[in-house]
Amino acid sequence: MAGRASSVERVKERATGLDKFVLSEAHGSSVEVYLYGGQVTSWKNNSGEQQLFVSRKASFKPPKAIRGGIQICFPQLGNHGFLEQHGFARNRLWSVDESPLPDTTSDCHIDLILKQSEEDLKTWPHSYELRLQVALSPRGDLILTSRIKNKNADGKPFQFTFAYHTYFSVSDISEVRVEGLDTLDYHDNLQSKIRCTEQGDAVVFESEVDRIYLSAPSKIVTIDHEKKRTFVLRKRELPDVVVWNPWDRKAKAMPDFGAEEYKCMLCVGAARIEKPITLRPGEEWQGRQEISSVPSSYSSGLLDPEMIKQMQRM
Structure with missing residues (x-):
């Protein structure tokens, strides 16, 4: 890799007409981020292996959200009131942020921003700024940092929930376990x-799972036994964890999801759901999710010693 430099390139896809950014880190990892939804749709490690799942039937045509990758769920997760499913951030067109978050961890990042539109004000009457930084570390870790600010001029606070709805690519859902959520x-x-x-x-997974784990530790581990790969998720100001797999019946009912694709994906994402965030005008909230992908094996419920050493160094 000698002489190779990190890069950030803006690309317009011919097939979809959508703009995306391709981040390439000097050590070999890469990420693709669409302006539509502010959505990460690809994350490859330093060996070029894909870490995220995107359905082969995913729609890249607004206003449908892209099925897979990492969806930004704001100002809600789920389906409540007059807002659309999982809020509107994941199916709006974002812009490049001209006042980005100062970054000291990576020289390979992109900063995006979403502001309220006239359409949004009809169902969520608040002025806000949602900033997102997507960064790659030299080790290949994927770091997402979000900042949400109340810009209301009428003095009113607003309340919201938030989630990074993260679709991991796995070998076989029956060979996957998530550790750190016990009790x-x-x-x-x-x-x-x-x-x-x-x-x-x-x-572990033997049927459909749709759960929000509350007040979870700052580090959650997802072990893929067959691929001998472990995702280490670290989070800040996001106490909850969403775990979801639709299983066979629901998968067949979703038009943008393959009938058998539930076997090769699992959603495990950091969230703030149980205790919504309230911001007064001028106040700002910041949350962060960092994911590492490390080699691992699994035997009798124990992480292998080498993986534990790698995790401790993170």
Whole structure:
């Protein structure tokens, strides 16, 4: 890799007509970010291996959200009131941010911004700025940092929830486990959001799962046994974790999702759901999600020693 430099390139896709940015880090990792939705749709590690899932049936035509990658869910997750499913940020056209977040961790990043539109004001009557920085570290880690500011001129506060709805690419959902959520309470969206407590030492998948784990640790680990790969998710100011897989019946009912694709994806994302954020005019909130992909193996419920060493160094 000697002599190679990091780069950020703006590209217009012929097939979709949408603009995206391609970030290439000097050590080999890369990310693709669309202005539509402010959405990351590709993340490859230093070896060029794809880490994120995007459905082969995903629509890249507004106003439909892109199925996969990392969706920005604001000002809500789910379907409440007059707002669209998971809010409007994931299906709006963002702009390049001219006042970006100061960055000291990476020279390979892109800064985007979303402001209210006349259409948004009809259903969510607030003035805001949502800034997003997508960055790659030299190690190939993917770092997303969001800032939300209340710009209301009428003195009114506003309240919102937020999530990075992150679709990981996995080998076989039956060979995947999520660690770090044991003994936590969660809302089960398949049972009218009743509050349950996680009984297992890890979350495993044998049927549809749609949960919001509450007050989770700052580090969550997703182990893909077959690929011998582990995703280490670290989060800040995002106490909750969304875990979702639609399984077979729901997958067949979604027009932008392949009938068998549930087997090769899993959503595990940092969120702020249980306790919404309230901002007064002029106030700003900042949240961060950082994902690392490290080699791993799994045996008898234990992480291998080499992976533990790598995680401790992060």
